[in-house]
Amino acid sequence: MAALLALPAALPVSGWAQPEALAVTEHQAETATISNGLAEANHAGYTGSGFVNYDNETGAYVEFTVTAATAGPATLTFRYANGTTADRPMDIAVNGAVAAGGVAFAGTGAWSTWGTRAATVTLAAGANRVRATATTAHGGPNLDKVTVDTGAVAVGRPADVNGQLRVCGVKLCNQYGKPVQLRGMSTHGIQWYSQCVKTASLDALASDWGADVLRISMYVQEGGYETDPRRFTDMVHGYIEEATRRGMYALVDWHQLTPGDPNANISLARTFFTEVASRHRAKTNIIYDIANEPNGVSWAGIKSYAEQMIPVIRAQDPDGVVFVGTHGWGSLGISDGRTEQDILDNPINATNFMYTFHFYAASHQDEYFNALQRAASRIPIFVTEFGTQTYTGDGANDFAYSQKYLDFLAANKIGWTNWNFSDDFRSGAVFKQGTCAGNTFTGTGPLKPAGIWVRDRMRTPDNFPTS
CATH class of the missing domain: 3.20.20.80 (Glycosidases)
Incomplete structure (x- = not known):
């Protein structure tokens, strides 16, 4: 149905301009507030000095303190590992209110294989409490860090x-x-x-x-x-x-x-x-x-x-x-x-x-x-x-x-x-x-x-x- 007639295949491939610098900060899980979990370093590939191993229970959490220059949207990118085949979903709360519920943290294939999961939230100006709470009896994944990007999200984008x-x-x-x-x-x-x-x-x-x-x-x-x-x-x-x-x-x-x-x-x-x-x-x-x-x-x-x-x-x-x-x-x-x-x-x-x-x-x-x-x-x-x-x-x-x-x-x-x-x-x-x-x-x-x-x-x- 589409116009798919033979065309020259030698046209140039365009390059991308480098994106502008964004307001990005990183926060290590092992230095955050941990409830029902332990800071460990027994699986390769983590950043910082280790990661958090959640206890296998509902309600275990890691809470980060995140500072934003101004109020507005932000992208939170969690780096994690899940060596099981079961999803380990978490609620992401900001200042006590759930901002992204039931965020999936699917299996990554091994405890030393790290992936990322992003959520969009709204931060207040100044200090914010960002909490990632396990919602099932499996607990959360092994959590390495969260990257906070306050410049990558524009209000109203689809x-x-x-x-x-x-x-x-x-x-x-x-x-x-x-x-x-x-x-x-x-x-x-x-x-x-x-x-x-x-x-x-x-x-x-x-x-x-x-x-x-x-x-x-x-x-x-x-x-x-x-x-x-x-x-x-x-x-x-x-x-x-x-x-x-x-x-x-x-x-x-x-x-x-x-x-x-x-x-x-x-x-x-x-x-x-x-x-x-x-x-x-x-x-x-x-x-x-x-x-x-x-x-x-x-x-x-x-x-x-x-x-x-x-x-x-x-x-x-x-x-x-x-x-x-x-x-x-x-x-x-x-x-x-x-x-x-x-x-x-x-x-x-x-x-x-x-x-x-x-x-x-x-x-x-x-x-x-x-x-x-x-x-x-x-x-x-x-x-x-x-x-x-x-x-x-x-x-x-x-x-x-x-x-x-x-x-x-x-x-x-x-x-x-x-x-x-x-x-x-x-x-x-x-x-x-x-x-x-x-x-x-x-x-x-x-x-x-x-x-x-x-x-x-x-x-x-x-x-x-x-x-």
Whole structure:
């Protein structure tokens, strides 16, 4: 469905500017106030002079004294080890009030293997008591330290407000259990258009466009991942960090297209998602899309793939939301002469996941729209790719039918990402050709008509309920 014709693979890979210095302090657990636990040093890899081994009981805690220059939001990043397979959740309280409840501290594989888990809280000006309290009889993990970043969080940024997402019923819900709609952009294939995904363009996407989510489109074939797994995995890691710095969600797109059966790439997918989920498990802004546009494969084949891949991610990131592409190039089966009934009759046996739908408004009209309407009340759906043009990502824009889709998506709080954030020659690329060679991405000047249209619809205020 997307414009995925062969393109030169020799385009340059952009570098990242160094981020500005942030207000960051570190506090060692072994020097904090400990209740029902011991400072120990019998497992390698800790920082400072040791770590805290929580007693195996509910209510054990470590309390840090944290000073903030001014009142406001902060990111607390806990470094920990959990050598068991059981989650050891903790409540994070600030000055006696729980600020982040039930934060997961999943197994890290060994007591000498250290991971991180982050939580966003609000600190008062001056001294603050930050307490991490075990909420189960397993106690807490071994806690090494907490890093406090008072400069990395801006009030109102999408990932900061909504926190860890989860699927509730047929909706995508935020940390408060409220349905939310995320709106954002998809990169073009990063093997071709990485020069369009850089500091200036992402600053514009987050601040000028008001995007909630960045879809990182990593092709498996077509000169992508399979040609250099290390390079492309590292590129994805970098883009995740850039989205995180700007308070956006990072949607990691395993962009299999040819072959259309995702089972053909399942070994590669296991390797890729194991590393990505392990590296970023402590973040609350990661979404995993394990199959972009399955085609030439039955729904049963996609279901089998999903039920093998979802546990791969869950083993590393128990809380992460997973997306699964539908048959017929993400059309709920319509482009294959099927319907959403295939899915309804044989749903994926998993939780905390969503099915994806793609449309190109000039090509996919009543039959596709009606299928989306029918399915949206029965299964959780996210539109990970759409365009205002034909399914090739080219041709004239049909803004009227595009608006019909977007009105329905807004009314039903179904999230979307638009194809695509590049200066490709096609009408579906939002920037005029040559834009990505420079550093001017704000306003409407650099944009094609489709870019102006989708930017306008992204700039309307988000509705992220918190109570």
